[in-house]
Amino acid sequence: MEPVVQFDNVNKSYGKHVAVDNLNLSIEGGKFVTLLGPSGCGKSTSLRMLGGFETPTSGRILLSGKDVTKVPPNKRNVNIVFQDYALFPHMSVAKNIAFGLELKGLDNQAIHRRVSELLELVQLQDYASRLPAELSGGQRQRVALMRALAPDPDVLLLDEPLSALDAKLRQQMQIELKAIQEKTGKTFMFVTHDQEEALTMSDTIVVMNKGRIEQMGDPHTLYGRPGSVFVANFIGETNLLRSTVVGTEGDVAALSWNGITITANPGGLSPRVGEYLYVVLRPEAIHCSAAEPTSGNRIKGKIRQRVFKGNHTSLMVEVGAGTLLNTLVHPSDVAQLNGEDIWVGWNPETATVIPDRHAHN
Amino acid sequence: MRTLLSDAPRASLTAFYWAFILYLLLPLTLMMAMSFKDANFVAFPIGEWTFDWYVKVMQDKQFLEACLYSIMIAAATTLAATTLGVWIAMLIVAEGIRGQVIIFALACLPAVVPGMISAISLRIFISTIDMPTGTAAIILGHTVHAVPFVVVMALTRLRSMPGNLVDAARDLGADSVVAFFRVTLPYLGPALLGGMIFCVLLSIDDFVRTFFLGGYRPTLPMLIFAKVQGGMSPEINAMATLVLVVTAAVGLYAEFLTRRARTR
Numbered sequence A: 001m002e003p004v005v006q007f008d009n010v011n012k013s014y015g016k017h018v019a020v021d022n023l024n025l026s027i028e029g030g031k032f033v034t035l036l037g038p039s040g041c042g043k044s045t046s047l048r049m050l051g052g053f054e055t056p057t058s059g060r061i062l063l064s065g066k067d068v069t070k071v072p073p074n075k076r077n078v079n080i081v082f083q084d085y086a087l088f089p090h091m092s093v094a095k096n097i098a099f100g101l102e103l104k105g106l107d108n109q110a111i112h113r114r115v116s117e118l119l120e121l122v123q124l125q126d127y128a129s130r131l132p133a134e135l136s137g138g139q140r141q142r143v144a145l146m147r148a149l150a151p152d153p154d155v156l157l158l159d160e161p162l163s164a165l166d167a168k169l170r171q172q173m174q175i176e177l178k179a180i181q182e183k184t185g186k187t188f189m190f191v192t193h194d195q196e197e198a199l200t201m202s203d204t205i206v207v208m209n210k211g212r213i214e215q216m217g218d219p220h221t222l223y224g225r226p227g228s229v230f231v232a233n234f235i236g237e238t239n240l241l242r243s244t245v246v247g248t249e250g251d252v253a254a255l256s257w258n259g260i261t262i263t264a265n266p267g268g269l270s271p272r273v274g275e276y277l278y279v280v281l282r283p284e285a286i287h288c289s290a291a292e293p294t295s296g297n298r299i300k301g302k303i304r305q306r307v308f309k310g311n312h313t314s315l316m317v318e319v320g321a322g323t324l325l326n327t328l329v330h331p332s333d334v335a336q337l338n339g340e341d342i343w344v345g346w347n348p349e350t351a352t353v354i355p356d357r358h359a360h361n
Numbered sequence B: 001m002r003t004l005l006s007d008a009p010r011a012s013l014t015a016f017y018w019a020f021i022l023y024l025l026l027p028l029t030l031m032m033a034m035s036f037k038d039a040n041f042v043a044f045p046i047g048e049w050t051f052d053w054y055v056k057v058m059q060d061k062q063f064l065e066a067c068l069y070s071i072m073i074a075a076a077t078t079l080a081a082t083t084l085g086v087w088i089a090m091l092i093v094a095e096g097i098r099g100q101v102i103i104f105a106l107a108c109l110p111a112v113v114p115g116m117i118s119a120i121s122l123r124i125f126i127s128t129i130d131m132p133t134g135t136a137a138i139i140l141g142h143t144v145h146a147v148p149f150v151v152v153m154a155l156t157r158l159r160s161m162p163g164n165l166v167d168a169a170r171d172l173g174a175d176s177v178v179a180f181f182r183v184t185l186p187y188l189g190p191a192l193l194g195g196m197i198f199c200v201l202l203s204i205d206d207f208v209r210t211f212f213l214g215g216y217r218p219t220l221p222m223l224i225f226a227k228v229q230g231g232m233s234p235e236i237n238a239m240a241t242l243v244l245v246v247t248a249a250v251g252l253y254a255e256f257l258t259r260r261a262r263t264r
């Protein structure tokens, strides 16, 4: 199937500053795609280029196969949900939603039908004649979403639309947004700097850093098999074990991490002895026990810090002089770990190995 | 003792305040009172009260014509000044235009140039370009004077406008013209209405520019001036009172509108 959105070698510079650096991206229809990255990494700029509000310095942008690089925003079949909603303050909720439909030249009856249908989708039927100023944050959010969906765009663009909401409402809206995306079958392109938000909603996450794509994939892959130190650090909590290769045998590499010998599966890396590697170990992949585990990597350690987090407890375990591992223990297992001395262990297959790029420089 | 000491400055302030109010209102009150006097000359005591002067004014063809003429000029001035003023304000807030500070300074200049100087220079200007004195010249003069007020009012409102409202309109399929008329203009709306009423009042009130640029047809201030030169009479007081009441009402309404716009 033809991708709905294609960025083809797209660059955008402001003077000497490169905001988007050679972006190549293609997005399939009907997917919830998230651009994730720290503030200033070029997410909004990419979105605004797709919306037609910025022109790429070079490269092409294709929408449903058509080159729209130089097409003005009003002639593109994409709509944006802005961060601060940008609802027209002098128009009622219904008028706001009808705006795009009127400009498409629909007749009054069709407009009325579509507006009611959309209001129903977010249960705002009773608010049709209210002004935006008379709505709560969450309601405004929904109206902005419906206004952008109304003209039936090829892609819906959302630029950090949930960041103005409080935590509780934000979680609720994440679920609702995903449900609306699934119900409408639209392609959503969502921008956020919040990795949890990205993991919750996305079919595909595009991790950006300094104007470039770091990694692209589904949430499970990005979390479980991060392709770079940046991604490993940015998504979820992580232990990064910088280790030297001391020997390899088939799929197993023996590594030395701060003097502790561990094993890992280097995947397709085929590392040489003496080379540096990173082992990415998620806290929940580590098993803490009073008795020595029977298989996998196992290290004796001392509990240095316990942090109660409600549904789990976070243990900081010192496994060597000054070497700490962040581990996650379920409430049912915490009771048996009352002493200071414990064993930590993990299955080598649950850890991901990343090459140390800087070692070659 | 404490109260006496601390109250002394306050009491004197209050006294000054009332004196000032009296100073403001006394001439107006006197003028209004005289308009009800049943005699041919303006002087105390009033003696008999009457509405006759008002009846006379309302039947005065000269007065009615001058009113109509003034309103016509005010309407044209307001239309021209609002269009120009909004356009200039849009230029000043637009991205990627150079010399916005200079545009702003130039647009505001007519508000601070003394009326006399402005009137003389306009008179010289129209005779240079062979434009006759009269209606068109008056409208030109009044417009130049009114534009800065519209610019400032429109600018204040535009600066408070979220930048992406227009983006949102464009995104939903509006070209820049549609976005202007359907989003920017309604957003300016209340502030603009206040500005327009201010234009009307400025124009109706203007004497100096009209005096230099006008033809034979008198506007309201010119008519009253001519009548005063022919000697004071309660009829003039009645005229002035009518003008005062109407303009004050309109002015207060404008103030109410802009206030409401600000709290929205």
Ligand SMILES: Nc1ncnc2c1ncn2[C@@H]1O[C@H](COP(=O)(O)OP(=O)(O)O)[C@@H](O)[C@H]1O
Residues within 6 Å of the ligand: A014, A017, A018, A019, A037, A038, A039, A040, A041, A042, A043, A044, A045, A046
């Ligand atoms: N109009 C602009 N002029 C100059 N620099 C800009 C402009 N817009 C964005 N930038 C810069 O480009 C980079 C990317 O910005 P942006 O796409 O907004 O980041 P993000 O949305 O990921 O936080 C930032 O460093 C920002 O300072």
Ligand SMILES: [Mg+2]
Residues within 6 Å of the ligand: A040, A043, A044, A045, A160
């Ligand atoms: Mg941004």
